Amino acid sequence: MVEIKTPEQIAKMREAGLIVAEALKAASEAAVPGVTTGELDAIAKKVIEGHGAKSNFLGYHGFTGVICASVNEEVVHGIPGERVLNDGDMISIDCGAIVDGWHGDAAVTVFVGGGHAPELHALSATTEGSMWAGIAQVKKNNRLSDISRGIEGYIRRQPLPPRGKYGIVEDYGGHGIGSAMHMDPHLLNYVDRRRGRGMKLVPGFCIAIEPMITLGTPKTHTLADEWTVVSNDGTWSSHWEHSVALTEEGPFVLTAFDGGKAKLAELGVTVAPDPLG
Template identity: 50%
Template structure:
C-alpha cells in the first residue's frame, strides 16, 4: 500500500510558507478583539474574514462535522471549544486555535490571552502565569527541533520546561499536561503523521531531518490533566474545573535550519531566549 512520506521536498516546504502566514494574520486579527463584552462568534467571524481576504479558506471548516473557523476555549475549557453567543468576561483566560488552507497546503496555530480584571488581580496573575508556562514550553520544544535527532526529544523538552517552572499557584501541585491530545504533522492535510507528544515517552518518535513539518502544541492545565468532552461533542474541559492554556505553532525543518511557519518573524523572538536563530525557508 502506498504511504505518503512525512518529509516534504524543498518545493513543498516553500508552498507551506503562505498558509502559515495567513494563519498568523487571522490570529493577529483576533487578538485585539479578545476583551470583555465580545462574543466568541465575533472572534470566529474576524478570523474568517482575515483568511478569505488572503484568498485562502478555513481548514477547520473542512473537518467533518465542524462549521467554524476557530476553536475558542474559555477558562476550564482547554481545547476544541465551539464559538457561540458566549460573552467574554473580565479575567477570562481564552485560547484560540486557528488554521488556513491555501493552494492545498495548511497552517495551524493557537494563542492564549488573559482578559484584564483589576478586581481579581490574583486570579489574572495565576492565569497569565499558566499561559506563560504553556507558551514557554512550546518555544522550548520548537528550539529543540534545531538539534533534535527524533521527535521524542521535543516532547521531553516540553515536559522538562513545564516541570522546571515549579508548582501551580492554584493547586500547589505540578502543572498538568494533557496526554490524550498531542501535536501532529501538517502539510496537505491539517492533521498528518507523525504525532508530537508534549511529554517524555519511551518511543523516540520520527527522525528530525529536513522536510519534517509539525505542529507543536502543548496543552497545559493549572490542576489535573484529566479531561472530558462536553455535551457538544467537541469542547474538552478539565474534570477538576481548573483552567487550561493552549499554544501552537507549525514548524518546518529544512536544509538551513528551522523556521516557524506561523510566526511572521519565523520564531526569532520566541527562540532568542534559547539561543536559536531561525533560518527562512529558501
C-alpha cells in the same frame, strides 16, 4: 508514513502560516469584554477569505467554526457562538488556513480584560515557554521524543502555582502537518519511554507543536456538543501552538511573523531563512 516536504511546498505552508498569524492577531486584539466568540470567528474568517485562502477548521468532521474558541476550563475545540466574553476570562484561540492545498495551524492564549491572578499569567507563560522549548529541539538528527522532552522538561522546571499544579494534558498533542491539517506523527507533550525515541528528524519534516496545560488534572472529557474538551476538575487551562518546518539550514516557525527568530534566539537557536525569501 511521515510526509517530507520540498522547499517549494514549505514555501506554500509559509504563505498559509502568515495568514493564520494575521487571523490570530486580529481575533486576539478583538477579544475584549462583551465580545462573543462568534464575533471572533467572523473576524478570523474575514482575514482568511481576504487572502483568498480557505479555513481548514470549517467543516472538518462537521466543525462549524473557523476558529476553536476555548474559554477558561475549556482546553481545546470550543465551538464559537453566542458566548459572551467577560472581564477576567481567558481564551485559547486556535486557527488554521489552506493555501493551494498546504496547511497552517496555530493557537494562542489571550487574557480578556484585566485582573487575572498571577497563577494564570504563569500558566500561560509556562505553556508558551514549553512550546518554544519544544521548537528549539527541531534539529537535524534529533528524534521526535526530543521535542516531547523539551516541552515536558521546561514545564517541570517551573515553580508550581500556589494553589495548584501543572497538568500536562495527555489525550491531545501535536501532529504532523502539510497536505492535511492532521498527519503522522503524533507528538506527545511528555516523554513516554514505552514508545521509544521516535523518528529521526530530517529536512522537510513539518510539525505542529501544541502543549496544553491545566492548573490541576491532566485528565479531560468532552462535552455533549461532542467537540469541547474540558478539564475534569474544572481548573483553567492554556494552549499555545505553532507550525514548524525543519530545513537544511535549521528550524523555521511557519506561523510566526518573524519565523521564530526572537524567541529562538533567547534559546541559542538560529532560525533558517524565510522560505518565501
